Every structure is written in C-alpha cells, then in structure tokens.
Amino acid sequence: MQYSQKVLDHFMHPHNVGKMENPDATATEGSPACGDQVTVYLKVNEDTKVIEDVSFLSYGCASNIATASIITDLAKGKSLDDAKQITWRDAMEALGGLPPVKVHCSVLAADTLQSAISNYEIAHGLKKVPNFSKETILEELKKIIYPQVGEDIVSLKMVKYVGYNDGEVVIDLNMMSFDTWRDNIKEEIKEHLEKYPEVKKIEINFP
Amino acid sequence: MKPGMIYLDNCVTSAVAPEVFEAMQPYFSQRFWFPGNFISTGESTREVLAGFQSTVANAIGAKADEIHFTSGGTLANNIAIKGIANAVKKGHVICSVVDYPDLLTNAAWLEQQGFEVSYLSADDKAVIDLEQLKREIRPDTFLFMTTAVNHVVGTIQPLREIHEILSKAPNKIYFHVDAGQAFGKMHLNVDEYGIDTMAISAHKIHGPQGIGALYQRKGTKLAQLIHGVKRVDNLQTGGLSIALIAGFAKAVELNFADLDGTIRNLRELSDYLIKRLNEKIPYIELNGAEGEGRAPHNVNISIDYIEGEAITMMLDMHGITVATGSACASEGLKANYVLMAIGKTHVQSHGSIKFTVSRYNTKEELDTVVDRLAEITEELRQRSPLYTAFLKNQEK
Structure with missing residues (x-):
C-alpha cells in the first residue's frame, strides 16, 4: 500500500492549514474514536457568495491531512454553488488516487466542506434545515466506503434495504459472514447517522 | 535519506x-x-546439528534433544498448540485477550474444532488476571498458553506465579509459552517456570530470518502436524537449513554469553529513550508496565492529540522506522487490540508509537529520534483540532 507523490506533498506541506479567526462558517466532522476528525473554516463574500478564504484542521493520518488540504484548494475562489458540486471523487482524482483503504478520508474531507457550506447557507437564510428522511439515510450511505475496493457501498449494491420510521432506521446489507469489513462498515454507518438528533435507533442486518 | 537509517x-x-x-x-x-x-x-552434519541444538537448549535450561528447529516462531507455536490439542482430542484451553496473534488465531481454530477456550483479561499494564486463571481452571482444562513478553507494550507475564497455579491443578495442564519477544531479553528457564512447550525465533536476536525452534519437554506428547519425509524426527519433517541453524546458534551464543549484560545494555537504551521523550515532548504517556516489569527493549507511548500513522510516516521521511497501534496504519482499520484491551482510549491507541531497540542502536540515534519526534509532534499538533480545543480549554 503506497501513497501517490501528490498525497505525500500535501501531507508534508498542507495548503490552507490552521484555525481561522472569525470565520463566516465552520463545520467539524468525524470523531477521534474513529481516528479522524476534520474542521473546515470558510470566509464567504456576502455579496458575490464566493469562498474567499478557507482553512482546515485535521486529526488523522497522512491521507486525512492531504485530502483536507486538497479540498480547501478545490473550494478556494469558487462560488458556493460551484463548491457544492465538489465531491470526494474530485478530491481523490486531484490527489492522483488513494489506496482503497484510505478512500474514506476523501469522503470525510468533502463531507466537512459540504457541512460548512450548508451551515453558512442555513445561517444566512439561503436554505432551511432539511427534514430527516429515508433520502437523508441514502445520501449518508453513499459516503460509506467499502475499504477493500475503495468504492461506496451504494454503488457496490451492498445496500439491500433501507427503512425509516419514527426515529428507527433499519438497513439490510449484502455482506457475507466471512467478510472481515462487517464491523467497520457497521461502525461507519452508525457514526454517520448518529449525528442526526432524529435518529433514535439503528438496526443493521446481514444475511 | 536512507530507509531505516535509524x-x-x-x-x-x-x-x-x-x-x-x-x-x-x-x-x-x-x-x-x-x-x-x-x-x-x-x-558430520548430524554432529554439528547436535551442537547447535545444545547451544540453543543451554540458553533456556533445556536438553539438546528437546529442541526442534522450525521455520520460525509461528510454526513452532502451531506444532505445539495443535500438537497438544490433537493429542488430547477434547477439552478446555486458557489464554488471554492480550496474547500474540499466533496464539489467538490458534485459539480461534481450536474453538472451530470443538475445543472450549477461555480468554483471561489483563490489567491496565497488560498483566494477565491470575485470579481469573484460578477460577477458569476446570477438570478438563489441558492447556494454558501465554505470551511471555507482550508484543505491543513489552509487559513481562508472571510466569512463576502461573506455574504455581497450574501445578496445583488436579489435572495435568500443559504450559505453552510464546517467547518470540522474551527470548534473549530475559532469563527464561523452562524448568524454573515449568514450561512444557515454547516457541522461539532467531531473527529477533540478530539471527537470520526463517529459522526458529520449538522446545518440547521430554514426555510431552504432540500429535504430528506436518507429515512428510523424516530428516531429523517426526516433529520437523522435511528439509532444514543447516546454514540458518548455524546462524541461529551463533546469534544465541552472542546474545547469551553475557545475558545480564545484554539485558542491561538494552534497558539502558530504553530508559534513556523514555527519559528523553519525557523531557522533550509534553502530553505523552508510557503504555504498559514500568521498570523491571517491562522487557528491556520495548518503549510504547501514546502522544496526545495526534495520530500515529502520520507520525510514523513523517519519521520515516527522516529515515526513522518505528511502529504504531493506530487503526489508520492497520490493514483492517482497527485500533490495536492489546491497547484497547488494557483500557486505553481510541485516541491513545491511535496516537501510540512503539520503539524497540537493539544492541546496534546508540544514544546519539535516540537523541536524533526524540528531536525529530518533538518537531513532528509540534507540527501535527498545530494542525490538529483536538489540540486547538485543548489549548482553548486551558485558557479558560
């Protein structure tokens, strides 16, 4: 398992790193328990809605730092609407790829950027706090990477069923009993869904 | 920069x-x-082989014909554990949650074969729970196995006390020891500790890779594991490398000529490293036992607020090779199970760094390592949201 030279460059000399004083919006995603956490700070021009400055802090591995660095590069100077189109695939591509087991780092970086943008829009009345629904769950599942191949579990058709009723989430996954990633995926899903106050109970089933 | 320079x-x-x-x-x-x-x-090969067996046997207080050369510690562990279990055929085995993967994967295999296994817990220093051991012993318990020196935090298990407990059991309980980390780093006399089978290897004491040995107390029945052509005896069927065995014996000679001196030198290096780390880097803690309770070559610390894979990679760029218990550095994305089992938090496990010294390391090298690590720690902490939050809390 090896990192590309670009990942190493961003890891050793990250761009836009450091806490921002008086940001217009900020977001923190991930958790220390999972070994990675990213904070993104934004400065947005109120008239043009262009991201004039962006910075990050990262607790995590080399690829965590590198993906956060590249995501700030990608967002800087873009309008909020354009920045909203930036995905983890863009971050990964810009870094010349990541080892499959590290793809989830690029998801965390993109996720944190999108959360910061969303927080800005909510605070400035540009959008409402979205209602939690089955769609929200599906969107979150698209951010869960199967570490063996570095693709999300929805694209890989590993999600068989998603149900949501009154705070209770039920997810059926197509993962065999000998699949050693079961626990990882389960914990990842919980981490992604437990941040929503609407979610009271999560049930994840395997065949 | 040369890889693995230090x-x-x-x-x-x-x-x-x-x-x-x-x-x-x-x-x-x-x-x-x-x-x-x-x-x-x-x-002539038979003669020199007997001499090499004798050299290795002397190092652990065994007899020459109780030493069987194997391709390494893992094969020795397998021959012993599966050999004892298959000879006894059914019953109960005890090991612990902090054991080396050789023992834990064999324990899992035994469970699949219908044996029952109890896993002892360990305290915050990784010493296994002897009271629990007493409670777990049953009339059908036939095997207890342990890792003499913990492979993660270097804690030495209380072999003498274990022997006392096992010898008081009404039934015969075989005592198997994985001594991969312990061999050459402590006095290990098989009679003193009542050890029945033990796995050792050459390449952790400056011998060649690909050679180890199984100690089998005379009279300990082991069902044959590897079937094949008999060159020496039924436990070590197939060919063997006389050159690697010669190298193993030489490594033993060098290490054991003055074992106290070997241990003293290693401990001086690791104590020096611990002292320098504490002087230069704030917010770190030592994982595992302190002083005489830890093997002389192992220093395992947790560095707060930063993650181990990033630390090891930055050290690597300075030509310094160390290990980490971080999930991010593991293929299975899991925090180190030993650190988690001894009550460390995920953050402590992710931020853990393991240094293991040898007689070829110098204090000057350790100074360089601590200096580089201090710089790296400072830099990564400046990037870390956890450290920023910690500083903010301190201001309050």
Missing part, C-alpha cells in the same frame, strides 16, 4: 549480526549436507 522496530525483526553472517557462510556451499547415517557428510 531502525527502532527490532521486535518485528532485527539485523543479522556480522558474526552470524560469517558463521553461516560455510554451511551454504561447503557443508550444506542434510544429516544422515554412515557416510561422512551426513554424520
């Missing part, structure tokens, strides 16, 4: 000593013969 991962594998390299040479091209009968080539 190598502090000696518990995984260590450099072959020049004397060992030299001792192996004649056995590759001149005296390469397998042991045999009646003809001079075979007979």
